[in-house]
Amino acid sequence: MPTIRTITLVFLCLCLMQQGMAQANKHSFIVLLDLSDRLLQSNQAARDEAIVASIFQAFENQAKKKHYIYAKDIFKVVIAPQEGGIDEQVFTQDLYLDLGKLKLSEKRKAIEQLKSRLPSLVHQLYQQATAHKTQEKHFQGADLWRYFNDYLSNDVRTETFNHLFILTDGYFDFESNRYVGQQGNRTTDSRMIARLRKLPNWENVLASPNEGLIAIHKKFPALSVSIIEVSPKSKILREQDIILALWRKWLNEMDIQQVQFFIRGNLTQTTQRLVEQH
Secondary structure, eight states, X not given: OOOHHHHHHHHHHHHHHHHHHHHHTOEEEEEEEOOSGGGGSTTHHHHHHHHHHHHHHHHHHHHHHTXXXXXXXXXXXXXXXXXXXXXXXXXHTTSEEEGGGSOGGGHHHHXXXXXXXXXXXXXXXXXXXXXXXXXXXXXXXXXXXXXXIIIHHHHOOTTSEEEEEEESOSOOOBSSGGGOOEETTEESSOTHHHHHTTOTTHHHHHHSTTOSBOOOOOOOSSXXXXXXXXXXXXOOTTHHHHHHHHHHHHHXXXXXXXXXXXXXSOHHHHHHHHHHHO
């Protein structure tokens, strides 16, 4: 019969193996908010709030799989750069949780505390972002291109499965052209969509090297991207296809292969997919 010492050693080995697996299965959940005039759509703020909650649920589920104590996962909400927008530091500093920085006994409690505060924190953020804004001209647009170029490298982690969730209608729009970069037909906004939607051969045109968003020559470690709440502004049938193709080309140029699109539609279906797939 095995001795107590043998049983103890086996138990310790199993614990160490489980801890090692948890470290190798570290996830970072980054939620990027586009607070542009897309928020003028009916119930958009409330939809975003529900989506953020579902992403946090996916984050919590990861921690549960590791019995909390072995979890080193990260949850973080960030705001796309925006001229005259709300103060990101003020409204997102409490929307950040790094389980790897906590003691074993603190992790589950920290998740439960943030989960209870999350609805009010996110609601306050959206209230401030939409205060006294009732028209497109009240918004300056959200610089998604600049986030990828200037900030994403600081948000992703090495030796981690990074998940970037972008809540956006899919457009890279600004109310003023002075914030837009341009290299030939390539720009940092999505003005080319207006031109492409008029072309029957838009796919061939967009595939050419001089078309699309300005390429960002950076590589990111283990990154998947989910573009959530894509919503074409034009009723032209090809509009949605153009938006998705524009994103795919741009992300592919950064060697980001794991890409998912969630079209604005049934909210329950969207939130369930986010929880189940992550």
